[in-house]
Amino acid sequence: MDINNIRKDFPILEDKTLVYLDTAASSLKPIQVIDKLDEYYKKYGVNVHRGVYNLSFIATEQYEKARRKVASFINATFEEIIFTRGASSALNLVASSYGLNNLTKDDEIIVTELEHHSHVLPWQNVSNITGAKLVYLPLDEEGRITIDNFKSVLTDKTKVVAVTHVSNVMGYISPIKEIVKLAHEKGAVVSVDAAQAAPHTKIDVIDLDCDFLAFSGHKMLGPTGIGVLFGKKNLLKEMPPIEFGGDMNDNVDKFDASWKDAPYKFETGTPPIAEALGLGAAIDYLENIGLENIHKYEIELKDYTMKKLKEIEDIEIYNLTTDTGIISFNIKGVHPHDAITYFDGDNICMRAGHHCAQLVIKWLEVLATLRASFYIYNTIEECDKFVSSVKQARDFFKSVGF
Ligand SMILES: Cc1ncc(COP(=O)(O)O)c(C=O)c1O
Numbered sequence: 489m490d491i492n493n494i495r496k497d498f499p500i501l502e503d504k505t506l507v508y509l510d511t512a513a514s515s516l517k518p519i520q521v522i523d524k525l526d527e528y529y530k531k532y533g534v535n536v537h538r539g540v541y542n543l544s545f546i547a548t549e550q551y552e553k554a555r556r557k558v559a560s561f562i563n564a565t566f567e568e569i570i571f572t573r574g575a576s577s578a579l580n581l582v583a584s585s586y587g588l589n590n591l592t593k594d595d596e597i598i599v600t601e602l603e604h605h606s607h608v609l610p611w612q613n614v615s616n617i618t619g620a621k622l623v624y625l626p627l628d629e630e631g632r633i634t635i636d637n638f639k640s641v642l643t644d645k646t647k648v649v650a651v652t653h654v655s656n657v658m659g660y661i662s663p664i665k666e667i668v669k670l671a672h673e674k675g676a677v678v679s680v681d682a683a684q685a686a687p688h689t690k691i692d693v694i695d696l697d698c699d700f701l702a703f704s705g706h707k708m709l710g711p712t713g714i715g716v717l718f719g720k721k722n723l724l725k726e727m728p729p730i731e732f733g734g735d736m737n738d739n740v741d742k743f744d745a746s747w748k749d750a751p752y753k754f755e756t757g758t759p760p761i762a763e764a765l766g767l768g769a770a771i772d773y774l775e776n777i778g779l780e781n782i783h784k785y786e787i788e789l790k791d792y793t794m795k796k797l798k799e800i801e802d803i804e805i806y807n808l809t810t811d812t813g814i815i816s817f818n819i820k821g822v823h824p825h826d827a828i829t830y831f832d833g834d835n836i837c838m839r840a841g842h843h844c845a846q847l848v849i850k851w852l853e854v855l856a857t858l859r860a861s862f863y864i865y866n867t868i869e870e871c872d873k874f875v876s877s878v879k880q881a882r883d884f885f886k887s888v889g890f
Pocket of ligand 1: 512513573574575576577604606607652654655656681683684704706715844
């Protein structure tokens, strides 16, 4: 990987002072993705599936080509890929369509405290409406999901397991394949939140054998406003749409209507066309570099930074054994929002807060954390700059009596 060449693809990095360590929230965008959006709007920026004219055929072809690209990216089939607004709407779709229509008060839903709000709140809603019981998988002492702990909550009543592939706070990779195998033995379906996995690791839905899997475009070099839900064909076939309107319907009568097959019955209205094309370009970009190379490089940056951070006094790190490029930490006695303001002064962008995952923040028994997350455009020099800024922040806040 030639990092300097990669950096040249990201127009925002023309500002050489910028250190962007907030990819877990949203990645930067390369020119190839920006150009694809531009191409759509300049050359064939019309609606899909509707117009019987050449431009609309081109737009439709490009949109469906992006779907094929996504399908091949995770080893799914074309019909199993639904375009959504983001990972959140994809995960909500599973809960509202599958959950509300298949669960009853006698059933159980396994969730974890590592989940992002978008993978726990939809199931809380299902639980409140259907009476199905939410069961929390106990995390181990490091905050990880283990198979033994999973087995301790898996019962004949389990109907759904909602689990994150990679935690957005701890950076741990969950043992998805084993979870799926055990869940299937009990007849339960597994919904995987892959928002933090898709940008960094190769996903193969056939190998994982998961039933649903969701991710967002904007965390993997793609545009905002586009996400993906993968669902197994046989499940999508039985699931009802949750939004109704144009393009998702077949025949419409006064008091009744019928729906197209998946994925279209779940994509009502004008879809995010430019965004889907941009996601296709992002996938090309990632595949060109290779997910394995990306993961390896992030780990290099993370290991380098973690080692240096550990040497600084008064730094509390919450995920010392993280599996990905995410470091969650605090400067002892300093509120993360104060620290983040200090880093911003050095043009270092990071995240402070509960990261939309309050359950794990409560599990850690802290108010909030600082989170640094690394990606392909970061450099060792930036890691040094970041570590130096952390030291200076610590010294500054100590000197003013924190
Ligand atoms: C693990 C995880 N799941 C889901 C989401 C939600 O993604 P989006 O905001 O793109 O819908 C995020 C975003 O931070 C995330 O980190």
